[in-house]
Amino acid sequence: MTDQLDMLDNMVSQGLADSARRTPEGIRKLIASVRQAPIFPGVTDDDAEMLAREIEERIGVSMGLGATVDANDFEPWLERIRPEIESGSDPWYYWSRYKKLLFKKKFPQDVIYGTDQVTDTILGRLGNPREKRSWDRKGMVVGHVQSGKTANYTGLVCKAADAGYRLIIVIAGIHSNLRNQTQGRIDEGFIGRDTGRLAQMGTREKPKLIGVAEFDDRFTPVSLTNTIKDFNKTTATSNTSQIASYAVPVVLVIKKNTHTLRNLTEWLREHSANHSSEMVDQPMLLIDDEADNASINVKYGKNEVSRINGQIRELLGLFRRSCYVGYTATPFANIFIDPEQDEAMEAEDLFPRDFIIGLDAPNNYFGPRKVFLDGMPDEEEPLYLRNIIDNEDVLPIRHKIDDDLVSVPPSMIEALRAFLVARTIRDLRGQREQHASMLVNASRFTRMQGLIRNRLQEALDTIRVSIRVNASLGERGIRDPEIAALRNIWAAEFYEAWPDWSEIQAQMLSSIGAAKVVEVNSRVNDLDYSAAGERGLTVIAVGGFSLSRGLTLEGLTVSYFLRNSMMYDTLMQMGRWFGYRGNYEDLCRIWMPPQAIGWYAHIAEATEELHEELRRMQRDKATPLQFGLAVRSHPSSLLVTARNKLGSGEKHVKVGLSNGYVETHKLINAPAVLESNRSAARAFASALREDGHDLIDDKRENGGFLLRDVDVSRIDDFLLRFRNARESIGTTIEPLRRYINQRVNDELDKWDVFFASVKDNEANRDILGWPIGPARRSIGVENLKDGILSVSGSRARVASRGVEKISVAPHDVASAEADFMTSHGLKNSSKTNFPDHIYRGVRKKPLLVLFLLSVKLPDKTEHRERYEELLPKEPVVAFGISFPHSSRPDEKVEYVMNTTMLRELFGEEDQDEDLEMVDV
Template identity: 85%
Template sequence: MSNQLDMLDNMVSHGLADSARRTPEGIRELIASVRQAPIFPDVTDDDAEMLAREIEERIGVSMGLGSLVVAADDFEPWLENVRAEIEGGSDPWYYWSRYKKLLFKNKLPQDVIYGTDQVTDTILGRLGNPRDNRSWDRKGMVVGHVQSGKTANYTGLVCKAADAGYRLIIVIAGIHNNLRNQTQGRIDEGFIGRDTGRLAQVGTREKPKLIGVAEFDDRFTPVSLTNTIRDFNKSTATSNTSQIASYAVPVVLVIKKNTHTLRNLTEWLREHSANHSSEMVDQPMLLIDDEADNASINVKYGKSEVSRINGQIRELLGLFRRSCYVGYTATPFANIFIDPEQDEAMEEEDLFPRDFIIGLDAPNNYFGPRKVFLDGMPDDEEPYYLRNITDNEDVLPIKHGKDDELVAIPESMIEALRTFLVARTIRDLRGQADQHASMLVNASRFTRMQGLIRNRLQEVLDTIRDSIRINASLGERGLLDPEIAALRKTWADEFHDEWPDWNEIQSRLLQSTGGAKVVEVNSRVNDLDYSAAGDRGLTVIAVGGFSLSRGLTLEGLTVSYFLRNSMMYDTLMQMGRWFGYRGGYEKLCRIWMPPQAIGWYAHIAEATEELHEELRRMQRDRATPLQFGLAVRSHPSSLLVTARNKLGSGEKHVKIGLSNGYVETHKLNNDEEVLESNRNAARNFLIALHEEGYEPSKTKCQGGYLLEDVGVAHIDEFLIRFRNARESVGTTIPPLRDYIGQRAHDELDKWDVFIASVSEKQETSDLLGWPIGPAKRSIGVERLEDGILSISGRRARVASRGVEKIGVAAEDAARAEAEFTASHNLEGSRDVNFPDHIYRRARRKPLLVLFLISVRLPEKVETPGKYVGLLPNEPVVAFGISFPVSSRPDDKVEYVMNTTMLRELFGDEDLDEDAEMEDV
C-alpha cells in the first residue's frame, strides 16, 4: 500500500508543476485522475484525501532567499561565466541534478527545493573560482537555524562545488562520533551514492551498496576517504590513492572535529604531497565546518595563543594554494568573530568570515524558537507546546553529582512518557506508523546518571506496557487499570482536540507502543540506530546529555524532557533538538523544561532573531562582515557569551555597546531593605516629575502613563538611587550611567518615560504616589532561597510584548512593520507578531519603563508552602530601558565580571566529549 501511495504522490507532485492546478480542488482532481490507472487498486478514498491534505501542506511551504553581507573588495564574480561551460557539457550539473531529484523524491516542498537551489548558487558564487589557477583563499559563514536544514543546504553546496571543479571537499562534522557518522550517512546519500560502511551481495561478489542519488545515476562516484563506521585513517586513505589518480572525480572526507583526527589528516596530506608530488594540495579545496561555533572558536586570548582545534583548522587550510572555508552555524552569538581583544584584530582572525556572511531563511513550516517560545499567546498564559518541570528537586535536582543515586524519576517525566505513548498512537492512527517517533530526555551531564535515568524510565515503560498488554483490549473495563486510566487522562488533557475518540486510541495502544524502547546516547554507549527499523518506524526514548546537544537529529521527535541549568546561549540553542520539521504531527509535540529555562530560551530566541534582522538590514545598507561582527559583539545579549569565552581567574572586563539595545531588571534582590530602597527611588522619581507638571490625569494612555521629553538628569538620579541585583547583569548601573552620560547632551538628553499599569478593573496601588495597577509576574523558585527574585514564565521578561512600540511615532512604527512583513514575505498575513526590536530601531528618543510588580509562584509548584514565606508582601519596583540607534554605535562601555559570579549566575558549562568520558 505504501508503495502505491508513494507512486501516486510522485506522479501527482510532478503534475502539479503547473501552478494553476495548485489549488485544493485542482489537487483532488489530479489525484482522482491519476488514481484511475490500474496500478493503484488498493488506494482508498480515505487514502486519497489524506494524500491531498499532505500535498496541500507541502506545496504551501515556501522559503525566502536569505540575506548576504559581503566584503567591500575586488572579488571577481565567476559563476555565471563558468555556468555556461558546465551547462554546455555532456553532464550539466551532474551531482546537483542527482541531489535535486533526491529532494523531490523525499517530498521536500518544491518552493523549498527552488529556494535551496538559489541560495546554494549564492554561496557557491562567493567561493573562489576552482578554475582559476592563481593562489587564493576565501572565508565565509552561513547562519541558519537549529535543526532547520543546514545539512541539506551544505550537501547541495558540496554537489555544486564538485560540479564547478572543486576536487577535495572536507566536512568537519561536530565533536562526537555519532554526529560524524550521521553526517557521513547524509553525504553518502546525497552526494556519493554509496553506503560507505556497508557492502551488498551482488551474485557471488560483494559490492558497495547503492543508495540515495545513485538511484538516478551511479556514474562518477566520488572517492570517500571516510565511511559511516570509521573516521579518517592514514592507512585507509593511502590505500585509496590509486582511486584518486587524476582527480577525475571529487574526493570527500567527513571528519570529526577532534585534534587527533585533524593532526592525522594534516600529516597525511603533507606526506602524500611529498611522496606523490603536490597534486592534492594543488587541488581547489572546500572545507565545510559544521557547528562552526563549537570548538572552532579561538577561545584563548594571549597574543599568540589560539585554541588547538582553531589552530589545526588554520594549519589544514594553510596547506592549500586554493582553499575555501565555510562555517555553518545556528548560534552566531558564540562565533569566531565575537571576541578578539581589539576591534581591529577581528579581521585578522584566520577563520573570521571576512569575505561573506549569508543568513538562511527557514521555510515557513519550520517548527522553531519563535513558534515554540514567542508566538501567539499572552505573556502569562501557558504556551501551547511547553510544560513546566517543578517537581524534580526531591528526586532529581538540577544540581546533582556524578555519584548520586536515582531511586525514582519525577512524576513530570512519567507524564511526558505517557504523552509520548499517546502521541505515537495518534500518529499511527493518522497513517504514520511507518515513520519514526522519538522522545528526548536530557536531564544530566553525567553518563552514569544518564544510565540510571534510562533504567528508571525502562521500569516505568515496562509497567505501562504490561497494563496495555493485559487490559487495553477490555474497552471500558480496561480503565479500571490505573495505568490505562492515567493514559486516558493524558489524552483528555493534551490531545482531545487532535483525536476525539479515546476508544480508538485505547484499542491501538498495544500495536503502537509494543515495540517502544529506551536507549542511551552518550560518549559511553549509543544504542540509537534508526537504520535497524523495518517497515514500521521506531518508537524510541533517547536518554543522553551533551551528545544529544549538538547536531544529532532525532527522527520524528515528538516529546522532549529537558532538565539542565546552563544559560550559555550556544549550549541552550543547540540543545534545542526539538526544533525542526513536524509534518502531520506538529500539534502533538510537547516540551517539558523548568520555568526559568523557558524564559532563557525565549530571550535567546529573540536575540538570535534580531541578528537575522541585522543581516537583512546590513545587506540593504551594503555593510561588510566586519561591521556585522562588530554589531554582534556589541549587542547587550553577547555579554554572557563574551564573558564565558574569557572564563579564567580574576576579573573580566567586557565591553558592550548599548546602541539599539534593551535591558531590564529581570532579576531583583529579595532583601526587604533593598526592595524598599528601590520603591523610594521610584517614588522620589515620580514626585520630581510631578513637580515639573507631569500628572496621572494628563499622561494616562493605554497600558499606563506616558511622560514625554523627560530630562536626562531625572533618569540619572533614579539610576543612582536604584540598587541593582548583581544577578541582573545587563542593568549594572555604572555602565548604564557611563553610556547615558557620554550622550547626555545630544542624543539622550530627552526621554520618554512609561509607567506600566494594568487594567483599571484590577486593584491599584498608591505605593509610588500614582495609581498603578501592579503587573503579575511569576518568580522562579530556583533562586528564591538565594535571595533572588528571578522573573520566570514564557519570556523571562518583566515587560509585555509591544512595550518598545510606546513613544514611537505612528508613521515610524508603520514603516518598521512594513519592512518586517516585506523581509519575511508576510504581506497580507493576519495577526503578524511583530518583535519589539523593530520598533527600537525606529525609536528617536530613549524609553525608560517603570514597573510595579506583584510577584507570585509559578503554577503547579511542588510544596508551595516552602516558598510562600519568601515572597515580598508588597509589590516591587523594576525597570527597563530601550535605547535607540546611536550615531556612535561602536562606542562601548565596560562591564566588570568575575568567574565566581558567572558560575553562580549561570551554572557550569556542559562538558565536552573527553570531560564527559571522565565522568563515566
C-alpha cells in the same frame, strides 16, 4: 499500499507544476483523476484525503533567500563560468542528482528552488576553482538549529564538485555518532554508495546504490571515510591511485578532534611529498559544521590558539587554493567575540572575513520563534511548553556523579505518557511507517543517564502490561490506573488533536508494543533508525551532551530537558526539538524548568535580532567585520563572553547599547533593597509631578500611562538611586548612566516614560502617589532560595509583548511592520506576531518603562509553603529601557566582571561527563 500512495503522490505532484491547479479543489480533482488508473486499487477515499492534505501543506511551504554580507573586495565569478559548466556533457551533474533526490524525498517545491538559489549564492562566494593563481577564502553560513543546514551544505558540496573542486572535507562535530550520521547524509546526497557496507565487503560484492545513485551512478566520488570509520591513513593510502587522477571528487567526513586532524594533515603532507605538489595544488573546500564548537580560538594573553583551531588553520595552509566555510546556528558564537581588541578581529585566521550568509528557514520550520515567542502568550499557558517544578527531591539539576536514583520526577512519567499517546495518534493519522522519538536530557553524567534509562524502562514496561491486559476492555479498561492516567494526559493535552479516546485506547497496544528506551552517549549508543522495518521506530532516547549537538532524532515529538545552562550556544544546540513536524506539530510538547524556558525565549529574541541585523547590513552594504563587531557589542554578548573567559581574571566587556533593550529581570530579594527601590520610584514620580507631568486618562495607552518629553536628568536621578542585582548584568547602573551621559546633550536629552499599569488592579495609589495597578509575575523557585527574585513563566520577561511599540509614531510602526513582513515573506499582518525589536529600530526617543510587580509562585510549585514565606508582601519595582539607534553606534560602554562573579553567575563550563575522549 505505501508504494501505491507514493506513486500517486509523485504523479499528482508532477501534475501540480501547473500553478493554476495548486488550490485545495485543484489538488483533490487531480488526485481523483489520477486514482482512476487501475494501478491504485488499494487507495481508499480516506487515503486520498490524507494525501490531499499533505500535498496542500507541502505546496504552502516557502523559504526566503536570506541575507548576504560581502567584503569590499568581492569579485563575482560564478556567472562568468556558468556557460562553460552548462555547455559540458553533464552540466551540474552532482547537483542535478541531488535535486532529484530532494523531490523524491518530498521536499516542498519552493524550498528546493530556494535551496538552489541560496547554494548558488554561497558557491559564488567561494574561490573560483578554475582560477590557477593562489587564493584562500573564509566565510560563514548562519542557519537555524535543526533547520536543514546539512541539506544546504550537501547541496553546496554537489555544486562545488560540479564547478571544479576536487577535494572536499566536511568536519562534522566532536562526536562519533554525529560524524557517522553526517557521513550517511553525504553518502546519500553526494556519493550514492553505502560507504559502511562498501568498507565491510570490499570488492567481493557489487556496491549497493543509494540516494542520488538511483538516478545516475556514473562519476562516483571517492570517499576516504565511511559510516563505520573516521579517517585512517592506511585506508587513504590504499585509495591513492584513485585520488591521483582526480577524475572524480574526493570527499572526507571527519570528526572534529585533534587525533583525526593531525593524521589527516600528516597524510596530506606525505602524499604531497610523494607526488610532487599535485595534492596541494588542487582546490580544496573545507566545511566546518557546528563552527562555533571547538573550532574557535579560546586562549588569551599569550598569542596562543586552541589546538583544534590551530590544526584547522594548519590543514588550510597545505593548499594553494582553499576555502573555509563555517556553518553555525548560533550567531553569537565566540568566533566573533574572542579577539580582545576590535582591530584584532579581522586578523583572526578563521574569522569569516570574505562573506557571511544568513539562511532563512522555511515557513514550516518548528523553531525558537514558534516555540518560545509566538507559542507563549503573556497570560495564557504556552502551547508547546510544560514546566518541570517537581524534580528537586529526586533529581535536582545540580546532582552529583554518584547520586542514586530511586525514582524519576512525576513530570518525567507524565511526559512519557504524553509521548505514548502522541505516538498512537500519529499512527491513527497514517504515520505508522514514520519514526517517533522522545528526548530525555536530564543529566550530564553517563552513569545517571543509565539510571534514568532503567527507571523509564520500568515505567514503560508497567504501562505496556496494563495496555496488553486491559486496553481491549473498552470503558472497563479505564479502571486500570495506568490506562486512566493515559486518558487524563490525552484529555489535558490532545483532546483537540483526536477527540475519540476509545480509538486511541484500542490502537495503543499496536502503537507502543515495540517502544524501547535507549541510551545515547560516549559509553553506549543504541539509537539506530536504520534497524526499523516497515513500522517506524518508537524510541525514548536518554543522553546528555551527545544529544545536544547536531544529532537528529527522527520524528521527535516529546522532549524532557532538565538543564539550566545560560550559555547561548549550549542552550540553542540542545534544542533538538526544533525542526520539521509535518502533520504532528500540534502533538509536540517540551518539558523544561521555568528558568530554562525564560533563557530560551531571551536567546530566541536575541538571535532573531542578529538575523535582522544581517538583513540591515546587506541593505547598507556593510562588511563581515562590521557584522562581527555588531555581534560582539550586542548587550547579550555579556553572557556569551563569560563562558570562555572565566580564567582571565577581571574581564572588561565593551557593549553598544544603540538599538538595545535592557530590563531588570532579576531583583535582590531583601526587604531593605526592595523598599529602597520603591522609594526611588516614588521620588521619580514626585519629580515628574513637579515638572508638570500627571497620569490622566488622555495619557493612558494600552497597558499603562505614557508621559512624553521627560528630561534626562530625571532618568539619571532614578537610575542613581536604584539598587540593581548584579545577576541582572544588562542593567548594571554604572555603564547605563555612562552611556546616557555621553549623549545627554543630543540624542538622549528627552525621554518617553511609561508607567505599566493593569487597569483592573489600580489599588496601590499609596505606592507611587499615582493609581498604578501592579502586574502579576511568576518567580523562579531556584533563584528565590539564593535571595533573588527572577521572573519565570512564559517568557521570563518583565515586559509584556509589544511594550517597545509604545510611543513610536503610527506611521513608523506601519513601516516597521511592513518591512518585517516583506523580509520574511509574510502576507497576513493579523496573524503575525511582530517582535519588539522592529519598533526599537524606528524609535526616535528612548523609552523608560517602570513596572510594579506583584510576585507569585508558579502554579503546581512543590513544597509551596516552603517558598511562600520568602516572597515580598508588597509590589516590587522593576524597569526596562528601549534605546533608539545612535548616530554614534561605534561608541561603546565598558562592563567590568571579575572571575569570581562570573563563576557565581554562570557556574563552571557545562561540559558533560559523556564527552568522548580522543580516539587512538
